[in-house]
Amino acid sequence: MPSGSADVSSILDRILEAATDNLRIAKILVQMGLDPDSVTYEAIFNRLLEIFVHNITLANLFAVVGAVFFVATLLMRTMVPLRVANMIGCAFFALFGALSANVATFLLYLLMLPINALRLRQMLKLVKKARHAAEGDMSIEWLKPFMTERRYRRGDILFKMRDPANEMFLTVTGKFLVKEINVEIGPGALMGELGFLTPDNRRTGTVECIEDGQVLTITYDRLLEIYFQDPQFGYYFLVLTSQRLLQNIDRLQKQLATERGTTTNRIA
Template sequence: MEFITTHHTIEAVGWIAVLLKLATFSMTSMVWLRVLVILSSTCFIIYSALFQIWPLLAIEVILLAVNAYRLYELIALRRLVTHMTDESEPDFSAAMAYGKKRVIQSGDVLFEKGDPVDSLYYLAEGRVEIEGQNVTVPAGNIFGEMAFFNSSAARMATVRCVEDTVVYELNEKRFTRLQYEDPKFAMGVMRLVTKRLVANAAQTQET
């Protein structure tokens, strides 16, 4: 009698796992989707271990680890978005790990207005001037990113180095990869682009 009761209990755990798995198809929130998948995998692990269904046990252990990590990423991204304020300075230094290093002499032009768009730049050392806009970009910032969001696909201004400069050049492929792999960088770019668009709009209204 005790064996039958135990058997039914284990089987009930398996059915709970199935129901949780089915419930994931109705989730619209990625966080709750991951939570339900983790709970389902946990129940399947208990069920398959007690019934010694080794293939099922192996796949559910792997899925548990993968979904636990994905849940951690989602929570970390939410915390990042919550704690980022307009006063905090974005950190673009991750571009150095993805970009191609270039050393440019003072007075040299990095690109000219009308040039085709092929890269954006992280300014590691030195200073550059955006001609015609009376804007100087100091080290620690990115520039040239606006062209990636412009349908004309042409540079909107000439950029000249006013000091000996070290930049890291990222083409569109590397830029896209960095945004996916570093959410903090992506959020910084979004904030910067938004600020520059608002500033440009305000300048246009004044003129």
């Protein structure tokens, strides 16, 4: 056997022997301040109580409160209360680090505070603007920070009917035509949102660019991510898309009524 392998083997044996020695029950009891030859439940309880009383300090109390809030975050289903609980926990752990002179702990949790505060602010802003949209304002300016820019030239096809759908569009400039119903779409309109709701995620129409323009896109995976961060947002998004669907139905009904009126006049 090569000498290098022998050296590694001997090192591993020494590590194993040291670990076995350190994990012996007798040695652990000695480290706890107990006599291995006379261990009783009362002795163990008294020793644990002594350790507990000895470690009752303001710093450790802050650490316990911080731990309670961190455990609470595991039980929360929505992001807003989770972020709040996490911020409170970070504050108590930062105080623990300061009082115990643990610089690493203090800096870690101190830096986590503004990060959580920023994410909480973003989420609250998102929910607020989504609610505002559901109450009648059809603007989705609140969604723009989550979207990416894309440009199209005249004649480009954005998507065709029955194509697999994986993203939603918001028009910024230019004009687009829904070919099946011959409806032009200008700036500030949603396109492709219904594909997010269809069971098979298929396009419900064909959209062609008829005037060079710019759009913003967001994938359905990103929309799902935002939804799972706060289900309340998901509710308001469904309300928003439902309103869009009702607008489409109303437009089609008016168009059908106009065509029927034209046909009647021709017959008369």
